[in-house]
Amino acid sequence: MSPASAPGKTLGRRAWEFEEKVVKEMEQQEAKKVMLSGIQPSGDLTLGSYLGAIKNWSSRAEQFDCYYFMADLHAITVRQDPALLRRRTLEQLAQYIACGLDPERNTLFVQSHVPQHAELGWVLNCYTMFGELSRMTQFKDKSAKNADNINGGLFTYPALMAADILLYQPDYIPVGEDQKQHVELTRNIAQRFNGIYGDVFKIPEPYIPKVGARIMSLTNPTSKMSKSDNGDTGRVTLMDDPAHIMKQFKRAVTDSDTQNCVRYDPENKPGVANLMTIYSAVTGKSMAEIEAEFDGLGYGAFKPAVGEAVVETLRPIREKAQRLIADKAYLEGVYRAGREKASYAAQKTLRKVYKKVGFLAP
Numbered sequence: 496m497s498p499a500s501a502p503g504k505t506l507g508r509r510a511w512e513f514e515e516k517v518v519k520e521m522e523q524q525e526a527k528k529v530m531l532s533g534i535q536p537s538g539d540l541t542l543g544s545y546l547g548a549i550k551n552w553s554s555r556a557e558q559f560d561c562y563y564f565m566a567d568l569h570a571i572t573v574r575q576d577p578a579l580l581r582r583r584t585l586e587q588l589a590q591y592i593a594c595g596l597d598p599e600r601n602t603l604f605v606q607s608h609v610p611q612h613a614e615l616g617w618v619l620n621c622y623t624m625f626g627e628l629s630r631m632t633q634f635k636d637k638s639a640k641n642a643d644n645i646n647g648g649l650f651t652y653p654a655l656m657a658a659d660i661l662l663y664q665p666d667y668i669p670v671g672e673d674q675k676q677h678v679e680l681t682r683n684i685a686q687r688f689n690g691i692y693g694d695v696f697k698i699p700e701p702y703i704p705k706v707g708a709r710i711m712s713l714t715n716p717t718s719k720m721s722k723s724d725n726g727d728t729g730r731v732t733l734m735d736d737p738a739h740i741m742k743q744f745k746r747a748v749t750d751s752d753t754q755n756c757v758r759y760d761p762e763n764k765p766g767v768a769n770l771m772t773i774y775s776a777v778t779g780k781s782m783a784e785i786e787a788e789f790d791g792l793g794y795g796a797f798k799p800a801v802g803e804a805v806v807e808t809l810r811p812i813r814e815k816a817q818r819l820i821a822d823k824a825y826l827e828g829v830y831r832a833g834r835e836k837a838s839y840a841a842q843k844t845l846r847k848v849y850k851k852v853g854f855l856a857p
């Protein structure tokens with residue numbers, strides 16, 4: 496007899512229904528999807544990292560179990576000043592929080608604090624092919640820019656990134672366009688491993704924004720706005736003051752169109768298309784709306800308008816980040832709590848992997 500049909504048991508039935516509801520809710524909670532991403536503290540966070548990645552991370556904590564970290568292990572594939580790296584790692588945490596990531600509802604941590612990343616990274620190196628690594632465009636770009644330091648870490652970096660991801664069994668990886676190739680390689684590595692040992696890893700999906708996935712340099716609109724490229728004078732960072740941001744936008748490269756026409760044409764007008772993308776990403780307006788807004792007004796009106804919209808978007812972030820940076824003890828508390836939660840999840844996967852590959856239990 497089902498509990499619902501038990502005679503004269505109205506109270507009992509209610510209790511049963513209540514229990515069923517609680518179990519269902521618990522199951523839903525357990526089945527909450529996981530989102531994960533990271534950024535290298537190799538430079539000050541730019542408008543590109545914000546629009547391509549972080550903006551997509553915030554306000555997800557309702558739906559997802561979220562893990563976000565400072566990828567310091569990755570940062571040392573290029574030489575870093577140790578004191579600067581430490582400072583940037585802490586400031587990056589403050590900026591994550593200032594961008595809307597509530598540490599009570601998101602797990603925020605430092606990659607090097609969770610040794611399972613390096614441990615799984617080594618294992619996955621042994622399941623990643625030389626040919627696959629050789630095809631990574633980021634490796635080709637970075638080795639061209641750091642010709643005097645093409646080290647092994649720079650080459651095997653995608654296997655460590657696969658470990659960062661697969662440790663947490665995530666569903667979605669919110670990243671900008673340039674990281675899509677690495678997430679795809681992660682999927683291949685996971686599928687290869689699962690093919691040998693059974694279902695160990697969940698296969699994650701890249702989650703790339705429709706607008707803002709690739710923000711270009713303001714002075715060289717055919718190359719990506721980069722936080723670590725010292726030659727890039729066309730970047731805007733989250734901590735820049737309003738006057739500097741306005742200056743950057745006023746001198747942004749457009750084109751020689753004598754009509755000064757604000758039209759979305761990435762191939763023929765890459766500078767204008769980039770500015771329109773930025774404006775669209777921060778205001779939510781469509782390209783058609785932007786074209787109509789600046790019809791006949793020209794670049795002289797358009798460029799400062801984009802600058803102002805960016806200033807207003809970044810103002811609360813910068814102000815909050817400045818307050819947080821001044822409170823080192825608070826930030827330390829956040830990353831320590833984050834390490835604990837992250838290690839717990841990571842160790843569960845690592846234990847499984849070690850057993851599958853045949854390591855003797857300690």
Ligand code: TYM
Binds near residue numbers: 536543546547669670
């Ligand atoms: P990184 O540190 O180069 O960039 C961080 C994030 O910002 C995005 N991004 C951009 N998006 C749009 N336009 C731009 N100009 C721009 N510049 C940067 C990047 O796509 C990225 O999402 N390998 C990663 C860090 C990493 C990681 C991970 C990411 C390490 N482990 C695991 C996800 C999951 C990197 O170098 O990103």
